[in-house]
Amino acid sequence: MATEREPAARPISSHDVPWTEWAEVPRFGVRYRHLTQAAVGGSYHVGVAIEELEPGKQSSPAHFHIFEEEHVYVLEGDLTVRVGTEIYRLKAGDYICFPAGQRAGHCLLNHASAPARYVIVGERNENEVVVYTDSNKVLVRALGRDALLDLEAARNYWDGEDTGLDDPAFPRPDIIGNLAAKPIKPLAPISQDDVPWDENGAGPQFGGSSKHLSYAAAGRAYRVGVLIESPAPGMRLCPTHYHMLEEEHALILEGELTLILGEERLAMKPGDYVCFPAGRKIGHSFVNSGAGPCRYLMIGERNPNEVCVYPDSNKMAVDALRVEPGVFDMSATKGYWDGEKTR
DSSP, X not given: OOOXXXXXXXXXXXXXXXXXXXXXXXXXXXXXXXXXXXXXXXXXXXXXXXXXEXXXXXXXOSEEESSOOEEEEEEESOEEEEETTEEEEEOTTEEEEEOTTOOSOEEEEOOSSSOEEEEEEEEOOTTOEEEETTTTEEEEGGGOTTOEEEGGGOOOTTTTSOOSOSSOOOOOOOHHHHHHTSOOOOOOOEXXXXXXXXXXXXXXXXXXXXXXXXXXXXXXXXXXXXXXXXXXXXXXXXXXXXXXXXXXEEEEEESOEEEEETTEEEEEOTTEEEEEOTTOOOOEEEEEOSSXXXXXXXXXXXXXXXXXXXXXXXXXXXXXXXOSSOEEETTOOOOTTTTSOOO
């Protein structure tokens, strides 16, 4: 966790982040701007990147993650997504969630005549296990980035051991068959236009609307939330706050915004990005500082034990108590023995 002495992460322009090319074989190839890595280095929970897929290319081999959740939001162009046996056509404003453990290989393809650009969001787990469904391989990241194993080479627990048996013969597990025997209905993509706006805020300083794309697509079964937020001109959607356990990210899509970051006021425009690492005790909030509409993608972890601090009002929300609203006055502190019968 970050310490109190660490400074706030600064906003960056996505246009200033150089493209990285990934094209090792002819059919597969993509270029990307890893916004989170550019903004905060390697210390992040969730990665946010902009990818661009050229016509005729596939983003990656079809795969699914055991531990990491992924999300895609299309910025421009037409994109085809394959999820298991399902094929979907995506356009700008469409969104899809790939939950961790959803055993349906997914990949992105560009069958159109122009490049497609999209935001890709993914959790970061050093112990990830990735299954490649077209080639029957599995990546075990805990053993290294190159630890790719053949699923057809599965062995019995006792194979190769000195068991004391004269002629041991153990049944070989059928990993591929077991995966295929558990068909699932993967989550389908949604269009942002089909998700209604929720009105937010209270009073003359707080007001606007938001669309919770992850909730609309996956219900409550998500670990990272992707929303479109739109404060009304001159307003913000929420008080200044910081999270102790949850990491947040914002990518500006439209309009003019001012980021309140502690005592600073920073102008942000479309294409700008900022990460709020968990535990950095510097309040943040966004104000629509233009005369017209503004929109930004808000991306945040979902931790049931979150502690959120509101420095302007000296309040703290403690989600781990499982009570509503679970908000407390931070000045009402007590000593460890206060109220106890000590004699």
